Amino acid sequence: MKAVVYYDENSIRCEDVETPKIKEGEILVRMKVCGICGGDLMHWYRTSAQPVVLGHEITGEIVETGNGVAKFKPGDRVCVHHHVACLSCRFCNHGDYIHCDQYKKNRIYPGGMAEYIRVSAPIVRSDVHLLPDSLSYEHASLSEPLACCIKGMDRTNLAPGDSVAVIGAGTVGIMNILLAKKIKGASFVIASDVLENRRQYAKRFGADLVLDPTEVNFAEAVKEATGGIGVDAVIVAVSNSNAILQGLNAVRNGGVVLIFAPPAPDDEMTVSTNMLFFTEKRIVSSYNSSHVDMHRAFTLIASKTLDLDAMITHKFPMQKAAEAFSAAQGRDGLKVLVTNQ
Numbered sequence: 462m463k464a465v466v467y468y469d470e471n472s473i474r475c476e477d478v479e480t481p482k483i484k485e486g487e488i489l490v491r492m493k494v495c496g497i498c499g500g501d502l503m504h505w506y507r508t509s510a511q512p513v514v515l516g517h518e519i520t521g522e523i524v525e526t527g528n529g530v531a532k533f534k535p536g537d538r539v540c541v542h543h544h545v546a547c548l549s550c551r552f553c554n555h556g557d558y559i560h561c562d563q564y565k566k567n568r569i570y571p572g573g574m575a576e577y578i579r580v581s582a583p584i585v586r587s588d589v590h591l592l593p594d595s596l597s598y599e600h601a602s603l604s605e606p607l608a609c610c611i612k613g614m615d616r617t618n619l620a621p622g623d624s625v626a627v628i629g630a631g632t633v634g635i636m637n638i639l640l641a642k643k644i645k646g647a648s649f650v651i652a653s654d655v656l657e658n659r660r661q662y663a664k665r666f667g668a669d670l671v672l673d674p675t676e677v678n679f680a681e682a683v684k685e686a687t688g689g690i691g692v693d694a695v696i697v698a699v700s701n702s703n704a705i706l707q708g709l710n711a712v713r714n715g716g717v718v719l720i721f722a723p724p725a726p727d728d729e730m731t732v733s734t735n736m737l738f739f740t741e742k743r744i745v746s747s748y749n750s751s752h753v754d755m756h757r758a759f760t761l762i763a764s765k766t767l768d769l770d771a772m773i774t775h776k777f778p779m780q781k782a783a784e785a786f787s788a789a790q791g792r793d794g795l796k797v798l799v800t801n802q
Contacts, residue, residue, distance in 0.1 A: 464514045465574035465782040465799065470504040473783045478514070481570050486582030488533055488589070489525040490541060493598040495573040497789045497797045498606065499631065499722065503700065516573025516799065517543035518605045520598040524577070530585060540601040541580055542588035542608075542755045543569050558751035574779065574799050588752040590759045599773055599798060600762055603636075605750065606796075607767075608758035610636040610721075613747035614645060617694040617717045621646030626683050626711055629698035630654035630663040630671075632772065632795045633721065637696050639767050642667040651686060653679055656792060665771060680710035691716060698722050702730035705744070712742055720746040772796050 462480040467473050483489045496518030523537045533539070546553050546561035553561050567581040580589065592601050610633055619625060625641045627634050630652045641647040652663035653672040660671040672682050684691050693716050695708035700722040708718040709732065736742070750758075761767055774794025777785035779801050789797040 462576040463779055463801075464571060464576065465516065465779055466512050467501075467515050468512050473786050475779050475782050478571060478575065480577050481579035483525055483527045483579050484582070485528045486530060486585060487527040488523050488530060488580045488585050490519070490521040490539060490578045490580055491524050492519060492521040492573065492575060492578055492801045494520045494602040494802070495799045496602045496606065497785060497799065499633065499700075502786070502790055503723070503725075514572030514575050516575075517569070518602050519543070519569065519573040519578065520592065520601045521578065521801075527582075529582075533585070533589065533591075538592040538598070540590040540592060540604050540759055541569065541578070542584060542605060542750075542752065543573065544749075545584045545587045545752050547583070548587070548752075556751075556753075558753070559749045574782065576779070576801055588755055590756070593763055595765075596763050598802075599776070600769055601759070602798060603769055603772065603796065604755060604759045604762055606633055607636055607640075607762065608750035608754035609633065609747070610640055611757050611761075612750045612754040613637070613696065613719055613721050614640045616745045616747050617696065617719050619645045619647060619694050622648045623693040624649040624651070624687055625694045625696065626651040626653065626692045626708070627663075627668070627696045627698060628653045628674075628679070628704045628708060629722065630656075630659040630668075631698065631792065634659075634696075634698040635662055635666045635772060635795060637698060637721070638663060638666050638668055643767060644761075649687070649692075651683055651692065658793065659795075662771075662795060674707070679707045683711040687713075693717070694719065696721055700724050700728075702728050706730055706732070709742060709744070714740045714742065717743045717745060720744065723748070773798060776800055 464478045495516040501515045519541045546558035547563040567583045570579040651670045652668035691713035695712045696719045698721045775788045775797040
């Protein structure tokens with residue numbers, strides 16, 4: 462079968478690999494759509510795991526079921542999560558599912574950007590979702606990134622009428638804007654991005670004020686827009702510590718700064734702990750998502766509560782995977798999809 466194999470940032474190829482064979486409790490899915498995640502573009506994040514078949518934002522059609530699988534059958538259209546926790550360990554009992562030992566041990570094989578994907582039994586039991594006829598493969602593939610945003614948004618404690626600033630208006634930044642406005646009921650949303658096209662996307666998806674951080678002082682502009690107080694929460698959806706520091710300067714006393722994108726391992730920052738103590742500003746992070754978040758995201762998308770049409774800007778067949786990654790890296794649009802249809 463064909464699969465998209467990542468060797469390094471300059472070598473991403475569609476090539477032949479062995480078709481996986483399923484075991485008891487597993488399913489074999491013919492991938493239809495797989496989104497390119499921002500993490501797929503962070504080459505430092507991939508240096509210890511190449512060559513590798515990338516991709517985890519998956520929808521497809523079941524072509525085979527293993528012994529013991531009763532709730533799915535060949536022909537079912539599904540959305541598949543890539544990891545699932547054991548649901549019974551200390552981490553799981555505290556809701557910290559992604560820190561469960563099983564979470565990364567069970568997965569999809571060989572990866573999402575392959576013609577056929579073997580889905581492990583724990584995932585089949587807990588985190589495979591049937592698509593209604595009204596839901597496209599393309600829209601359903603947005604469930605996983607939206608699930609990550611839902612989990613992060615919960616950690617901001619955003620309430621109706623609150624204000625929020627989003628640093629970085631890529632796909633997940635836009636999703637956070639949508640969630641803040643449409644689901645959490647935020648009254649005022651500020652978006653910041655260095656790219657004009659992404660500032661325009663932020664406006665289209667509901668931002669009340671957009672800022673170019675190369676033209677204005679972000680923290681000063683946020684405070685000016687909020688009567689000198691600062692926003693209730695800042696979501697940092699870019700991968701650098703300078704943006705986190707900007708967020709700390711822009712959030713109100715007692716507010717929350719959410720680290721939503723991973724800075725590189727050597728990216729460090731210095732923060733005044735005296736300031737943190739007396740202002741009660743909080744720094745929280747949110748990585749990945751659980752079966753709970755995935756269910757909420759899939760339900761939102763299936764119900765068409767959020768308008769996601771304009772979010773998908775590029776689609777490429779697997780054979781043009783290198784072009785797909787180049788488009789995603791170029792940031793000309795928002796979500797880039799790899800297809801096998």
